[in-house]
Amino acid sequence: MNVEGCTALVTGANRGLGRALAGMLVQRGARKVYAAARDPTAITDSRLTPVRLDVTSKEDISAAAAACSDVNVLINNAGAMLGSPALADDAEAALGIEFAVNVAAPESIEREMQAEWRKSLIASGSAP
Numbered sequence: 656m657n658v659e660g661c662t663a664l665v666t667g668a669n670r671g672l673g674r675a676l677a678g679m680l681v682q683r684g685a686r687k688v689y690a691a692a693r694d695p696t697a698i699t700d701s702r703l704t705p706v707r708l709d710v711t712s713k714e715d716i717s718a719a720a721a722a723c724s725d726v727n728v729l730i731n732n733a734g735a736m737l738g739s740p741a742l743a744d745d746a747e748a749a750l751g752i753e754f755a756v757n758v759a760a761p762e763s764i765e766r767e768m769q770a771e772w773r774k775s776l777i778a779s780g781s782a783p
């Protein structure tokens with residue numbers, strides 16, 4: 656995929672694959688890369704534009720969509736894999752967090768951001 660000149664937003668960009676993807680977008684010629692994270696102070700690469708975004712927070716999603724209205728590539732990278740055994744005491748709570756982050760959040764982000772941007776997304780990847 657040619658990302659040259661695009662404006663991208665990567666969720667969970669503070670570590671792991673998200674951080675690598677954000678850096679790769681810059682290296683491949685993206686015009687601007689928003690690095691979204693629950694803690695935006697964790698974004699230390701000066702080539703990136705930090706954005707506060709807990710993907711389970713409707714308020715954060717709305718604020719990010721408004722602040723990043725020029726985005727045309729969205730990478731829904733943020734993910735949670737708690738790996739709680741099925742019969743553990745915290746299994747239900749863990750499953751709820753995994754569903755919220757891995758399933759519900761990408762859908763909410765795409766819905767809100769498309770409505771906000773009123774532009775066509777050219778790519779949107781997500782964990783599930």
Ligand SMILES: NC(=O)c1ccc[n+]([C@@H]2O[C@H](COP(=O)([O-])OP(=O)(O)OC[C@H]3O[C@@H](n4cnc5c(N)ncnc54)[C@H](OP(=O)(O)O)[C@@H]3O)[C@@H](O)[C@H]2O)c1
Pocket residue numbers: 666667668669670671672673692693694708709710711732733734735736756781782
């Ligand atoms: N690594 C693999 O082999 C592999 C394979 C298949 C799929 N994946 C998927 O690829 C994605 C990235 O994998 P990874 O290995 O880099 O994962 P990781 O190291 O566990 O990083 C997860 C990222 O998601 C963020 N995150 C979690 N909950 C969040 C929330 N509520 N709001 C915002 N950000 C949140 C984390 O931020 P915090 O630092 O704030 O927790 C972190 O930046 C995940 O969706 C994963 O399921 C990975």
